[in-house]
Amino acid sequence: MNLPTEMGFDGLGGEVEDAVAQVEDFEALKRRREASMAQIPPEMPHAGANVPTFVRPEILKGIVSAATTVQASSSPLEVPFDHYYVLHDGKVHNPLGAGSYIYKKEYISSHIRYLGLPLPTTGADKTPRRLLPPSTLVVHIGAQPNNSPHVGTIVVFILAFLIARDVKKYYTDLRRKADLSTEFAAWIDNFEVLVQLDVVDTAPHNEEGCVRDGINYQRSQRFTKAYYRLLPHYEEIMESAAAFVGGCIPYKFTNQETVARIPSVPRIIEAIVRDRERLGRELAPETGALAMRSACPHERCGLAEKHGIKNKYSITSSGSAIIEFYCPDHGYHSVDSSNPDEVARLEFNTPLRNLVRTFAYGIQTTESRGAAHDAGAHGGTPTRELIHMRVTGSDYAGLYAEQLLWRQLILLKPETSGLAIQPPVIAYAPLIQDWAGSKLSKSLYVDKGAYEYLRATRMGYMLSFEEMKRQGKDHTILFREVERWLDDPRKLFRPYSIDYLHRIFEQEGAKEEVIDKKPERKEGFQ
Numbered sequence: 001m002n003l004p005t006e007m008g009f010d011g012l013g014g015e016v017e018d019a020v021a022q023v024e025d026f027e028a029l030k031r032r033r034e035a036s037m038a039q040i041p042p043e044m045p046h047a048g049a050n051v052p053t054f055v056r057p058e059i060l061k062g063i064v065s066a067a068t069t070v071q072a073s074s075s076p077l078e079v080p081f082d083h084y085y086v087l088h089d090g091k092v093h094n095p096l097g098a099g100s101y102i103y104k105k106e107y108i109s110s111h112i113r114y115l116g117l118p119l120p121t122t123g124a125d126k127t128p129r130r131l132l133p134p135s136t137l138v139v140h141i142g143a144q145p146n147n148s149p150h151v152g153t154i155v156v157f158i159l160a161f162l163i164a165r166d167v168k169k170y171y172t173d174l175r176r177k178a179d180l181s182t183e184f185a186a187w188i189d190n191f192e193v194l195v196q197l198d199v200v201d202t203a204p205h206n207e208e209g210c211v212r213d214g215i216n217y218q219r220s221q222r223f224t225k226a227y228y229r230l231l232p233h234y235e236e237i238m239e240s241a242a243a244f245v246g247g248c249i250p251y252k253f254t255n256q257e258t259v260a261r262i263p264s265v266p267r268i269i270e271a272i273v274r275d276r277e278r279l280g281r282e283l284a285p286e287t288g289a290l291a292m293r294s295a296c297p298h299e300r301c302g303l304a305e306k307h308g309i310k311n312k313y314s315i316t317s318s319g320s321a322i323i324e325f326y327c328p329d330h331g332y333h334s335v336d337s338s339n340p341d342e343v344a345r346l347e348f349n350t351p352l353r354n355l356v357r358t359f360a361y362g363i364q365t366t367e368s369r370g371a372a373h374d375a376g377a378h379g380g381t382p383t384r385e386l387i388h389m390r391v392t393g394s395d396y397a398g399l400y401a402e403q404l405l406w407r408q409l410i411l412l413k414p415e416t417s418g419l420a421i422q423p424p425v426i427a428y429a430p431l432i433q434d435w436a437g438s439k440l441s442k443s444l445y446v447d448k449g450a451y452e453y454l455r456a457t458r459m460g461y462m463l464s465f466e467e468m469k470r471q472g473k474d475h476t477i478l479f480r481e482v483e484r485w486l487d488d489p490r491k492l493f494r495p496y497s498i499d500y501l502h503r504i505f506e507q508e509g510a511k512e513e514v515i516d517k518k519p520e521r522k523e524g525f526q
Contacts, residue, residue, distance in 0.1 A: 139160045141390070355408050434498055
């Protein structure tokens with residue numbers, strides 16, 4: 001039996017002469033659509049039923065009419081396109097499986113264990129225990145500030161704050177309820193959690209790139225300072241997220257130079273250079289080259305070869321790495337890994353940057369823990385442990401993480417002279433997808449006009465925090481939705497469509513509107 005589940009009709013194209021006159025009130029349109037949908041039977045006929053169609057033609061006509069009105073109310077587009085209206089039952093399923101099965105109840109406590117943070121061994125933990133140096137947990141998030149954040153980025157940001165809050169709350173509740181040893185109670189009192197936004201200011205400024213002899217060159221946002229215009233959007237979201245979790249989680253911003261100046265980075269760079277033949281082929285299979293860059297130091301130039309194809313490498317007798325970078329206007333210039341100021345100029349593509357920072361943070365955790373315990377063991381005041389965690393989109397999970405990160409950490413370790421590493425724990429935020437299951441992507445990576453249908457139906461706020469504010473959307477609706485996911489961790493192990501999130505915005509927005517319209521209750525005297 002063929003059941004109609006999708007309908008398409010041609011876009012109008014051209015100009016709308018008088019949009020105001022032709023557009024119906026959206027509430028009236030919504031009522032028309034819901035009236036038509038209400039006539040659809042609540043249960044689908046079974047497969048063997050002799051029913052020619054699931055929805056009667058007159059009902060379909062009403063739905064199509066409503067959808068046509070939506071299209072007519074849209075802003076004129078440069079090119080005609082088809083609109084599709086998908087029927088569904090509105091039910092949301094969160095099936096168990098893989099991560100959602102394992103972590104359905106113990107998401108936060110499991111991450112605490114993976115981070116190596118102390119846990120009580122029994123319900124009444126009064127016995128003296130090992131030395132517990134003070135600890136700081138840094139929850140990292142990252143962003144390339146070349147666009148106003150879309151809903152996927154906002155989901156990652158608020159999830160980081162919520163996880164940080166719940167980790168802190170876990171210990172606060174434990175301190176209040178459990179009968180703990182003096183050492184453990186003191187550790188909880190000194191425990192700090194913060195969120196750190198690592199701004200990828202080395203991301204390319206697209207309008208400043210060029211191609212010479214078939215080689216791509218770029219100028220970074222760090223060089224052009226173009227990201228300064230958009231940085232306030234990220235600052236506003238961070239400030240709002242911090243307020244949403246009650247102001248208990250501090251936050252800070254860093255850039256790529258901050259990462260490059262971590263003391264272990266020169267050793268990591270040297271290891272990468274020694275293993276460049278294998279790493280280049282595995283991290284960049286299209287070019288086989290390490291996408292390591294450095295902007296031309298000549299004044300007002302700043303060009304860097306995008307893929308590192310023309311880079312030259314050598315190792316000195318002392319073991320430091322010399323990397324030569326090519327500028328099409330000024331020739332070669334170099335970076336010496338033994339010079340921290342020169343290392344701070346390095347730029348990496350995403351897989352290589354992920355590898356460098358994961359290694360650096362992992363070494364930092366190991367070394368800070370070692371120093372803290374050594375100080376305490378010799379009667380001194382223990383220094384603070386620095387523990388790292390990362391929250392990122394689930395598009396960086398799976399094969400990407402397995403082959404481009406974890407495999408490389410294992411294979412690169414011998415090249416780092418066996419440096420011990422306790423890598424950051426990574427939490428993955430649900431992927432936000434369009435109607436076809438593709439991830440919601442920044443305009444940088446999609447064809448022009450790819451999301452015009454969202455703008456035409458006033459869903460363009462999904463693409464931009466700036467547009468979200470312009471339309472008067474309350475972004476804390478999204479915060480509350482992500483909070484519900486963390487409260488029921490099954491919901492963190494699945495993607496969400498922009499249509500689902502739009503439905504949440506519409507439903508929650510309507511509730512807020514009703515509350516706002518309620519008359520203020522006046523207190524009377526008895």
